[in-house]
Amino acid sequence: MPGPAARLGKRRAPPSKKEKPAWAAQRAKHVSKKRAREQTRETIRARIAELETSPAGLAGLSDFDTLPLSAPTLNSLRAADYATMTEIQRAAIPVALKGRDILGAAKTGSGKTLAFLVPLLEKLWREKWSAMDGLGALVISPTRELAVQIFNVLCKAGREHDFSAGLLIGGKDLRHEQERLGTMNIVVATPGRLLQHIDQTPDFNVDNLQMLVLDEADRILDAGFAKTLAAILKALPKKRQTLLFSATQTKSVRDLARMGLTDPEYIAVHEKAVTATPEGLTQYYLEAEVDKKIDFLYSFLRSHLNAKTLVFVTSAKQARFVFETMRRMRPGIIVASLYGSQSQDKRLEIQREFAERKAMCLIATDVAARGLDFPAVDWVIQLDCPEGHETYLHRVGRTARYNRKGSAILVLRPSEKPAMLALLEQHQVQLSPIQVNPNKMASITPSMAGFCAQSPEYKHLAQKAFINYVRSIHFQSNKKVFTLAKFPATSFAMSLGLLVPPRVMLGRNRHDLKNQSFELAKLANAADDSDSDASHADSDSDVDDDNFTQMPTKKRKLSAKDAAKADGGVVTRMDRMFSRQNQLILTEGFDRLRDATVLERSLPASATATTTAAPGAAREAAGEADQKGRLDPAKDAL
Numbered sequence: 073m074p075g076p077a078a079r080l081g082k083r084r085a086p087p088s089k090k091e092k093p094a095w096a097a098q099r100a101k102h103v104s105k106k107r108a109r110e111q112t113r114e115t116i117r118a119r120i121a122e123l124e125t126s127p128a129g130l131a132g133l134s135d136f137d138t139l140p141l142s143a144p145t146l147n148s149l150r151a152a153d154y155a156t157m158t159e160i161q162r163a164a165i166p167v168a169l170k171g172r173d174i175l176g177a178a179k180t181g182s183g184k185t186l187a188f189l190v191p192l193l194e195k196l197w198r199e200k201w202s203a204m205d206g207l208g209a210l211v212i213s214p215t216r217e218l219a220v221q222i223f224n225v226l227c228k229a230g231r232e233h234d235f236s237a238g239l240l241i242g243g244k245d246l247r248h249e250q251e252r253l254g255t256m257n258i259v260v261a262t263p264g265r266l267l268q269h270i271d272q273t274p275d276f277n278v279d280n281l282q283m284l285v286l287d288e289a290d291r292i293l294d295a296g297f298a299k300t301l302a303a304i305l306k307a308l309p310k311k312r313q314t315l316l317f318s319a320t321q322t323k324s325v326r327d328l329a330r331m332g333l334t335d336p337e338y339i340a341v342h343e344k345a346v347t348a349t350p351e352g353l354t355q356y357y358l359e360a361e362v363d364k365k366i367d368f369l370y371s372f373l374r375s376h377l378n379a380k381t382l383v384f385v386t387s388a389k390q391a392r393f394v395f396e397t398m399r400r401m402r403p404g405i406i407v408a409s410l411y412g413s414q415s416q417d418k419r420l421e422i423q424r425e426f427a428e429r430k431a432m433c434l435i436a437t438d439v440a441a442r443g444l445d446f447p448a449v450d451w452v453i454q455l456d457c458p459e460g461h462e463t464y465l466h467r468v469g470r471t472a473r474y475n476r477k478g479s480a481i482l483v484l485r486p487s488e489k490p491a492m493l494a495l496l497e498q499h500q501v502q503l504s505p506i507q508v509n510p511n512k513m514a515s516i517t518p519s520m521a522g523f524c525a526q527s528p529e530y531k532h533l534a535q536k537a538f539i540n541y542v543r544s545i546h547f548q549s550n551k552k553v554f555t556l557a558k559f560p561a562t563s564f565a566m567s568l569g570l571l572v573p574p575r576v577m578l579g580r581n582r583h584d585l586k587n588q589s590f591e592l593a594k595l596a597n598a599a600d601d602s603d604s605d606a607s608h609a610d611s612d613s614d615v616d617d618d619n620f621t622q623m624p625t626k627k628r629k630l631s632a633k634d635a636a637k638a639d640g641g642v643v644t645r646m647d648r649m650f651s652r653q654n655q656l657i658l659t660e661g662f663d664r665l666r667d668a669t670v671l672e673r674s675l676p677a678s679a680t681a682t683t684t685a686a687p688g689a690a691r692e693a694a695g696e697a698d699q700k701g702r703l704d705p706a707k708d709a710l
């Protein structure tokens with residue numbers, strides 16, 4: 073009798089012993105793939121062991137695919153159009169692949185970022201690093217901008233890998249970072265934020281760290297970061313590979329010990345180069361006194377409307393003032409400014425715009441000097457002299473990057489020229505003199521004097537720019553280059569649109585002030601003599617600067633209360649306003665009221681009605697008078 077199966081149809085034959093179920097076939101495939109991958113790893117390890125890192129051995133390497141690198145890295149590099157290695161990459165990657173610590177130095181724009189990112193990715197790949205293993209590699213950068221840039225290159229060079237990577241640069245919500253940090257394999261960080269997470273994020277486990285990279289190592293070694301770095305190194309495991317890179321390198325043994333390097337290989341590919349700067353860079357210096365700088369910049373921009381120009385100045389105040397001047401003067405090219413006190417988002421937005429545009433001028437402090445990779449910068453202008461040869465090299469390194477061409481102009485005051493040129497020559501930097509065609513030099517001082525007369529904000533910026541410039545010279549350590557002796561304070565002030573030089577306190581505190589040298593005190597007091605009656609606003613206004621303390625005023629003004637007492641009346645809002653030391657912080661409304669009242673007080677009663685009805689006209693009248701007073705001396709000076 074047929075069974076139930078028969079009723080349902082033909083019974084299937086039992087599977088032969090040779091035919092495996094689907095899951096088993098899949099498993100076998102997986103195992104064989106794994107074996108193949110393991111074999112590839114073994115082959116690459118063997119090739120690395122055989123790598124010859126002597127100069128002769130390295131000479132045979134040119135393209136990335138001549139190196140024993142994993143397929144994900146090679147594919148990613150290919151996709152990003154990185155084919156041929158630069159000199160530092162050819163010298164450093166093989167040594168790093170062999171597991172040695174490295175102290176790498178190469179000119180700016182020579183491709184150091186990939187020189188450390190490729191070995192980093194390879195190390196984790198050879199160790200079969202996965203999400204479960206946590207943090208495997210750490211890159212520390214001195215600035216947020218540079219960290220973002222490194223992170224972007226990492227995303228390109230590691231796009232075919234499965235590692236997770238994160239950016240820790242502060243300015244973002246700490247909690248948000250904390251939640252994700254536990255799963256990161258590679259972290260790019262600035263020192264402060266990194267230490268904060270080491271201290272405060274329980275999930276951030278650094279015990280498995282395989283590789284530590286310090287980019288712009290000499291800057292991280294600077295006093296500002298030294299303590300933070302020491303604390304970070306203390307928390308990291310001792311057994312790890314450490315790579316240090318910079319364009320300007322130190323070999324000091326003590327410094328190396330501080331960085332935690334073990335028997336490092338010193339790789340300085342451009343050490344014997346005749347010049348310390350990239351070959352495509354043409355370098356000039358322009359001799360110009362401080363009062364001619366802004367005219368020069370304006371004239372330069374007017375005649376380079378299709379160029380991408382990066383201008384370096386000493387301080388954020390300078391950057392703000394020069395930017396504001398160019399914005400008002402409209403030289404015919406887009407102008408922006410970049411300095412440390414801007415918000416992080418704003419800085420990143422400005423950088424992005426400067427990177428994308430073909431023609432633009434960016435006025436920046438040294439926050440943009442190191443490491444930033446803006447494509448195709450045509451000109452770097454150092455409107456203010458750098459503090460030393462290292463800053464010079466970093467600044468000019470923003471142009472002529474990776475085999476491109478670029479030009480740089482260093483503006484030197486006559487007193488700075490001999491010592492600065494000698495210092496640069498000592499460090500293999502040769503500059504040729506350049507002169508401005510007098511027919512192309514425009515004078516914008518009269519317009520700036522007009523801006524100062526019309527806008528208290530602008531005048532305030534001009535005063536701060538003056539003060540910060542003078543102070544920056546005073547606090548420079550290289551006294552052979554930077555001196556305030558014979559400083560043309562008055563003509564400099566006038567070149568910024570000011571009638572008289574604002575008062576500058578050159579000491580950091582009262583004690584310093586007492587010990588100011590005679591010349592400095594003379595400079596600081598120059599303003600007092602010329603300015604005693606003319607413009608108390610100039611000397612009184614610049615009070616609440618971050619690193620500036622106002623000189624005590626000679627004559628104490630009557631307080632609102634005293635004034636009211638003298639009048640025998642009550643203290644009114646107006647009394648308080650007139651007794652303010654810093655009139656420039658008044659709101660626009662107060663300003664209008666004040667101008668109108670000043671005229672009201674000085675005009676006969678019959679005229680009062682018309683004046684108060686048109687405060688704008690009163691302001692204009694006051695402005696015009698002020699402007700006239702300011703324009704004449706400026707003309708003389710130029």
Ligand SMILES: Nc1ncnc2c1ncn2[C@@H]1O[C@H](COP(=O)(O)OP(=O)(O)OP(=O)(O)O)[C@@H](O)[C@H]1O
Binds near residue numbers: 154155156185444
């Ligand atoms: N092998 C390569 N092939 C093509 N372009 C490259 C290669 N290596 C680097 N570059 C490009 O060269 C430029 C400079 O590289 P990078 O920023 O790494 O230089 P750097 O030496 O770190 O400079 P700095 O000292 O100023 O920080 C970048 O635009 C980068 O994309």
